[in-house]
Amino acid sequence: MTGRRRRTVLITGSTDGMGRWLALRLAEAGDRVLIHGRHAERAEEVRSAVWKATGEDRAEVLLADLAALPEVDRLADEVAARTDRLDVLVNNAGIGGASPGGRREVDAYGIERRFAVNYLAGYRLTRRLLPLLVASAPSRIVNVASAGQHAIDFADPMLAAGYDASRAYSQSKLAQIMFTFDLAEELRGSGVTVDALHPATFMDTTMVREVGISPWSTVEEGGTATLRLINDAEPGSGRYFSGVSEAHADRQAYDPAARRKLRELSDDLIAGPAGAGS
Numbered sequence: 472m473t474g475r476r477r478r479t480v481l482i483t484g485s486t487d488g489m490g491r492w493l494a495l496r497l498a499e500a501g502d503r504v505l506i507h508g509r510h511a512e513r514a515e516e517v518r519s520a521v522w523k524a525t526g527e528d529r530a531e532v533l534l535a536d537l538a539a540l541p542e543v544d545r546l547a548d549e550v551a552a553r554t555d556r557l558d559v560l561v562n563n564a565g566i567g568g569a570s571p572g573g574r575r576e577v578d579a580y581g582i583e584r585r586f587a588v589n590y591l592a593g594y595r596l597t598r599r600l601l602p603l604l605v606a607s608a609p610s611r612i613v614n615v616a617s618a619g620q621h622a623i624d625f626a627d628p629m630l631a632a633g634y635d636a637s638r639a640y641s642q643s644k645l646a647q648i649m650f651t652f653d654l655a656e657e658l659r660g661s662g663v664t665v666d667a668l669h670p671a672t673f674m675d676t677t678m679v680r681e682v683g684i685s686p687w688s689t690v691e692e693g694g695t696a697t698l699r700l701i702n703d704a705e706p707g708s709g710r711y712f713s714g715v716s717e718a719h720a721d722r723q724a725y726d727p728a729a730r731r732k733l734r735e736l737s738d739d740l741i742a743g744p745a746g747a748g749s
Contacts, residue, residue: 484564547599562593608662655709
């Protein structure tokens with residue numbers, strides 16, 4: 472690798488789709504990639520693909536089910552044990568807007584599944600890894616969100632009444648963007664940048680196919696937009712992009728009071744699993 476130092480990059484949800492594409496491209500560029508997934512066999516397939524593409528052991532496997540907050544904590548602990556620096560965190564793991572039979576799924580603490588996987592896991596993981604990211608500065612956090620956004624009803628954020636999986640997905644994606652804006656302000660001057668993006672519309676991924684939608688975009692299109700943020704030579708912070716263009720998110724993302732409510736809600740939700748595991 473020439474032109475820049477070798478980075479350590481963690482990509483959640485990197486055993487399929489855009490996450491897998493990113494892992495391969497970053498490893499080919501010389502980076503050390505921490506591959507995250509739920510299934511050992513699929514994660515090892517990506518690791519083998521990296522070896523085949525580079526001829527070097529540039530990838531390591533980390534397993535965790537991000538639907539369970541105790542596993543998010545275990546993942547953070549394992550990252551800290553594996554590396555003394557983290558240059559890039561890509562919060563990419565997620566589940567789509569389809570739900571078997573339209574059922575609402577919650578964990579033992581009453582946390583709705585899409586909110587847990589798409590947003591809260593990334594919130595917790597990022598918070599846990601912040602000391603490592605700050606110590607590694609200049610470093611970057613990229614949150615893979617969506618153009619599908621719905622304002623959060625803080626009177627019923629877990630959608631106990633009138634559940635709709637598509638709305639649950641859109642709420643969780645807006646929450647990611649709100650967290651991005653909030654964290655960027657918090658980290659100003661630290662050398663850690665935080666951005667979010669909608670990589671591409673209906674990419675050819677398992678998530679899109681499961682919803683029954685014919686893909687509109689390729690994984691490479693979305694991956695290229697995400698890679699641009701990861702590699703930006705003069706990065707900003709606290710931005711939201713649609714593809715490669717800076718864009719405007721749902722107006723709730725720009726409301727400091729709403730972002731404060733989300734932060735308080737997130738910390739309250741995390742307190743249950745964290746307390747149970749102590």
